[in-house]
Amino acid sequence: MSEEIIALLKENVIQGRKTIEDEGVDESLDGTPGVLELTQSAIEKGIPADEIIMHGLTAGMQIVGEKFAAKKYFIPDMLASAEAVGRAMDILKPHLEASNVETRGKFMIVTVKGDIHDIGKNIVAILLKGAGYEVNDLGIDVATEKIVEAVREDKPEYLGLSALLTTTRVVMGEIIEALKENGLRDKVKVLIGGTAVSDEYADEIGADAYCEDGFQAIKKLDAFQAAKA
């Protein structure tokens, strides 16, 4: 029974179906439980969280990644699957300690003060959550002092700053300065993203990395994680 649930979980991740109501890439799973219902069932049946994650969620995402690399899947497919995995991780969160499972890292993401654009930020958040990071999304148009305070309290290892406009990207530099002033800069790696910024701009304001998109964000975070190990 547990093998069957795990296999269905994996298949639903591949199809990017969160719930019984969701459409997959085809009609084969229409009307059947999605990732969230299956995750809940798996917990109720006593399947350990690490097994659900490893053989269901991660194994499914592995295939999604392969299909994406082979251009059989596109960004909407990747996002749908990542969102399903992210939401499943929320359900699993209380059970992780019992299974000795750790998240890959804590990531805080925010669109800076004066900027209300959030499509890119949301996509990055979904992808990182699907990749196993614990994501705390502070939202849009967030004041620098609030961001500093959240970093102090939540202690994320990574802070992602998003800005679309050249008029708001300057706030990124101000946030980095404020982190320094509050003695937090060496406790968090700052990554920046958005149309208005670049590698050069990251260097200019003293950020740790520029991420062109969500996929690059995963790669850079994975590299930081690997360097720590």
Added chain:
Amino acid sequence: MPREGILVHNPYERMTKEQVRQIHHASMQILTDPGLISFNRRAAEIFASNGAEVTPVSSGDHPTWLVKIPEKLVLHALDSAPRIVKLGARNPDNALIMNGEEPRVYFVTGSETNIWLDVEFPTYVKKSDPKIEIQVPEFHPRRGTVADLCQSAHVCEHLETLDGYIRTVNIQDKDITEDNKDVNKFFASLNNTTKHVMSGLTSLSQLDNVVNMARIIAGGEEELKQNPIISFITCLVKSPLQFVEDTTDTFMEVCKRGLPVVVSSSPQAGTTAPMKEAGIMAQINAEVLAGITLGQLVNKGTPVLYGSVPVRARMDNLDDSYGAVETSQYNVDCSQMARYYKIPNYSTSGVCDPRTPGTQSSVERLFSDILVTLSGPQYLHCAYGLLECNSVFCLTQAVLDDAHFQMIKFFLRPARIDETEIAESLKQIREVVATPQKLYISYIRRAMRSRQISPPYPFEGDGEGDNVFALAHKRMQELLAKPVDHIDRATTARIFEEILGLLRRQVDGLKTEG
């Protein structure tokens, strides 16, 4: 089931109804004053015996007659010309049903070019940085051959948007003569595509050989009538207003046999027709109507297409300028005139002025392809692969053209707005707005896979460079490697036994002497 083509809802029209009537009346006046000069005796006699005013103009080796065609004769012809014309195909699913009143567009190749363009991709090294290499297409023009025509038909068989095939290249092999050109060009086309095949005829003496070949392939006389796998295009009227001796003969003989035929007129605005829109439209319409009238007098009810290939002259050398904006205007107007008469329209787009593929050719062909398609001609000779007007054919360019016709066809899909769609959309909007991410992503995946979302441009490169031509060339080679459904061996053997002049090299391993 015939091919679907693409139905143009609300076709684009430049002329008002009143302007259409004005062109019609002007054409009627042209047909009686000044009338047409006929270099063809039989045509003059047929017109005379049906009530036209025919007067000898000159005698001697090349006698001519002035033919004045009364409106009544033209209107009778328009009454008897079929509204619906079927162009059959070796694969019946590739048949084209054209209704003069319905703006359903079929995309076809053409015309017969003398030059075939080979493409190579030599590597260039940057002088200042030898580590950097790029491949740049290099074009090598040469005379077209039978093998080229076979290759062209083969690739065109696999081009998704292409509905019919007009021979793309003039076969100029050393062993091709006036006496065997027609049978070889029709066989090369028919053997390599299962779509409809249309061509002009080089020699009237070969008409029956070509028709017999088609009869054998179709399965008999009646089968060919029901499924006319071939049709002809004839330029019987040379602008301005002259029935040509030999092509008029060819036209009349095709009409007698009841096979579909295009009455094509190709005036050049500025030289063989007035430059102004009113002038060239009145003249080309008169020329086509004169041809249609003759065809119906020869064989009442024979299927004809209103063939319009108007073009503006270049001002620097008086060559054709298919890239000129006016050329598209004239073609759009002709489509409207043909629909007024309820006769299926053979129209032209996509012909361009430069001799090699590139930015200019892309701009010119796409401009006219979009506009003329929107006017709703039934049979659109849209110049897949053609360059330098009608002089050069490049197979890789044909593959590029297929890609942009996919875009045009997608664009012309009817709007999907109804109560069900609205209800589904409202449900989505409410659901998504209630989520933190506010993204519609999960709703587009199935639509993406059911071809409801237009695909990306197929020749988009990975990097910043423009690799379009190299990628299209690769695609062309892939299509060439795909098999085609050739004429079966028994039928081929029979064709080679009964039809003289076919080159044996057209069929690998055939034992019959050609």
